Amino acid sequence: MTSAERAHVAMFSIAAHGHVHPNLGVVRELVARGHRVSYAIPPSFVDIVASTGARPVPYTSVLPTGDDPDAWGSELIDAVEPFLTDAIQALPQLAAAFADDRPDLVLYDFTSYPARVLAHRWGVPIVQLSPSMVAWRGYEEEVGAPLFEPLRRTERGAAFFATFSEWIAENGMAMSVEDFMGRPDRCLVLIPKVLQPNADRVDESVYTFVGSCQGERHEQGEWRRPEGAERVLLVSLGSTFTKQPAFYRACVEAFGDLPGWPVVLQVGRYVTEGDLGDVPGNVEVRQWVPQLSVLRQADAFITHAGSGGSQEGLATATPMVAVPQAVDQFGNADMLVGLGVARRIDTADATPRALREAVLSLASDPEVARRLGEIGAGMAREGGAVRAADLIEAELAAHPRR
Numbered sequence: 001m002t003s004a005e006r007a008h009v010a011m012f013s014i015a016a017h018g019h020v021h022p023n024l025g026v027v028r029e030l031v032a033r034g035h036r037v038s039y040a041i042p043p044s045f046v047d048i049v050a051s052t053g054a055r056p057v058p059y060t061s062v063l064p065t066g067d068d069p070d071a072w073g074s075e076l077i078d079a080v081e082p083f084l085t086d087a088i089q090a091l092p093q094l095a096a097a098f099a100d101d102r103p104d105l106v107l108y109d110f111t112s113y114p115a116r117v118l119a120h121r122w123g124v125p126i127v128q129l130s131p132s133m134v135a136w137r138g139y140e141e142e143v144g145a146p147l148f149e150p151l152r153r154t155e156r157g158a159a160f161f162a163t164f165s166e167w168i169a170e171n172g173m174a175m176s177v178e179d180f181m182g183r184p185d186r187c188l189v190l191i192p193k194v195l196q197p198n199a200d201r202v203d204e205s206v207y208t209f210v211g212s213c214q215g216e217r218h219e220q221g222e223w224r225r226p227e228g229a230e231r232v233l234l235v236s237l238g239s240t241f242t243k244q245p246a247f248y249r250a251c252v253e254a255f256g257d258l259p260g261w262p263v264v265l266q267v268g269r270y271v272t273e274g275d276l277g278d279v280p281g282n283v284e285v286r287q288w289v290p291q292l293s294v295l296r297q298a299d300a301f302i303t304h305a306g307s308g309g310s311q312e313g314l315a316t317a318t319p320m321v322a323v324p325q326a327v328d329q330f331g332n333a334d335m336l337v338g339l340g341v342a343r344r345i346d347t348a349d350a351t352p353r354a355l356r357e358a359v360l361s362l363a364s365d366p367e368v369a370r371r372l373g374e375i376g377a378g379m380a381r382e383g384g385a386v387r388a389a390d391l392i393e394a395e396l397a398a399h400p401r402r
């Protein structure tokens with residue numbers, strides 16, 4: 001047995017599906033190896049975390065809730081301020097929660113700023129688990145500066161950077177805001193390398209691509225393919241960007257009369273079946289579905305191209321029609337198209353005819369199936385949760401416990 005056996009590992013994240021589900025397979029693997037994992041998470045995700053065998057450590061968050069994208073505003077500052085505000089108020093809670101139970105290593109989602117402060121305070125190694133793309137050499141000049149320099153010149157932006165800098169310094173860390181937010185000491189990237197822009201310029205001494213770590217997710221339930229189904233289509237815009245009744249109506253019109261094609265239409269909490277008009281019998285309207293279970297039995301996937309959905313589509317060899325809604329989804333959609341496994345249709349162009357033509361052509365294209373097979377084999381070689389746990393144990397072994 002190694003010196004890493006039965007270590008205490010603390011994981012920190014926020015209450016968002018796209019930031020929790022990607023790392024649950026890693027947590028489950030660590031628990032299976034005998035490690036004690038404490039997972040700091042707001043109460044709404046306690047049951048999901050507990051299903052891995054980890055001990056949930058609930059804390060109060062002031063981040064916008066309800067999976068409502070409107071709550072995040074429309075400007076860049078609206079998207080970054082809440083994480084700092086939440087971190088400042090959450091840090092004392094989290095410090096108290098671990099006061100008598102200091103971990104041997106910290107894992108964290110990149111949105112969980114208190115984790116980095118606490119690891120510094122405790123003097124323990126820290127490893128980021130990134131559910132999305134990471135910075136490459138030249139990222140600051142190509143993306144960071146054009147994005148944040150104009151923000152610094154605004155009153156709110158200047159106040160944000162000043163407050164952030166003061167908070168970092170108050171906690172004894174000599175680090176810029178940019179480095180704190182975007183430069184981890186060590187990072188395991190929980191996406192396949194094929195979804196990483198400029199992958200050849202990523203510093204692999206810091207970042208290691210372990211690929212998708214989704215696991216089986218039996219706790220989410222199982223979906224059963226209807227008897228006699230020739231093909232199955234899943235339509236899902238994830239958990240956040242679901243206020244799209246017109247888009248869902250277009251999907252019903254596009255596929256509602258398609259013989260042999262059962263359609264699973266996930267509409268989220270803000271749209272009801274009544275908003276969709278007459279829904280044919282082959283369309284199953286659900287607020288939520290066990291997405292991975294459906295994808296394992298699906299033949300096509302209309303997705304918003306979030307990081308989670310994109311890699312799940314690749315892992316299950318499902319051709320995708322990408323209808324991006326926000327932030328990194330546009331880049332993900334283009335990456336999928338470049339890989340030869342998807343088509344991109346922007347929301348304004350998502351007519352019933354365009355959606356139907358794209359799905360039918362992708363699902364019947366042998367070259368798409370071949371590319372998905374190649375990509376899936378490459379993803380399997382990345383190692384997933386098992387390799388991630390191996391690398392975490394290597395960090396533990398390299399930092400003997402005090």
